[in-house]
Amino acid sequence: MIKRPKPERFRLRRTMMFMNAQKPGLIKDAYIYGCDSIMLDLEDAVAENQKDAARFSLYHALTTIDYGNTEVIVRINGLDTPHWQEDIRVCVAGGADGIRIAKCESAQDVLTVEAAVEAAEKEFGVEVGRTLLMAALESPKGILNAYEICAASDRMFGVAISGGDFRKCMQTTFQPDGVDMLAARGQMLIAARAAGIQCFDTVFTNLDDEEGFRAEVLQNKAMGFDGKSLINPKQIRFVHEVFAPTEKEIRQAEKIVRAFEEQSKAGVGVFTVDGKMIDVAFIPGARRTLRLAKACGMYEGDLV
Secondary structure, three states: OOOOOOOOOOOOOOEEEEEEOOOHHHHOOHHHHOOOEEEEEOOOOOOHHHHHHHHHHHHHHHHHOOOOOOEEEEEOOOOOOOOHHHHHHHHHHHOOOEEEEOOOOOHHHHHHHHHHHHHHHHHOOOOOOOOEEEEEEOOHHHHHOHHHHHOOOOOEEEEEEOHHHHHHHHOOOOOOOOOOOHHHHHHHHHHHHHHOOEEEEOOOOOOOOHHHHHHHHHHHHHHOOOEEEEOOHHHHHHHHHHHOOOHHHHHHHHHHHHHHHHHHHOOOOOEEEOOEEEOHHHHHHHHHHHHHHHHOOOOOOOOO
């Protein structure tokens, strides 16, 4: 049985690529694509009469495939189905890094899943607290309750919006400029930042619209998302490029942190870097840039 290291609540998650957990040929080599996280799907991708077969395939994959440093998350079926409890048992028994709660609408949904996860950890001899959680917000109620969901558990590492179901609930359709989901994305981002967890955008399903995909990814980055859900390996590279800091940003962050450390020793609180006034408020952002650069393999310094 493959033993995976303990999952990290905060790690690089620019890309989460969905894969049907029922298809061994698809998921056995998923790590070769280079995404940060694999999302093995037991929900929408699996027909109702194939749920047991999908769980069997999932358990086999989790226990026999070495995914290396690629994080492995599983999307379980919704709490309104008869499948979610057995989904959780298989995820925990197999050693999944985390569980995505589909159609999450309240803090109680998170607590319900958390209790089932802890029971499964005890049942299968897994360290209690090892299995992380994230929530998918797919309805107006989920968006309105975003903060309480994000803050419901110490296991929570992130929250994501699901465009298809949300648009259906809002009686709208995809708009190229993102106006159909702008309010929901913004509210979810604010809630995630207030709770101190990560935030991920929905998939872009039109694989033929490369221009539209790129525009949406750039908008995601500008809004403050940590990453994006994907459905095709060819989408990975551009997302990684966009969500990585530029060399200019890295150099500037390094200058700011280095100057801050030097000026602090001299008792100076406000100083200039390249003609720009800098104070303590700039430092967390600069260090965050350097941590992201290091996680992306772009920075080898120690000013993080």
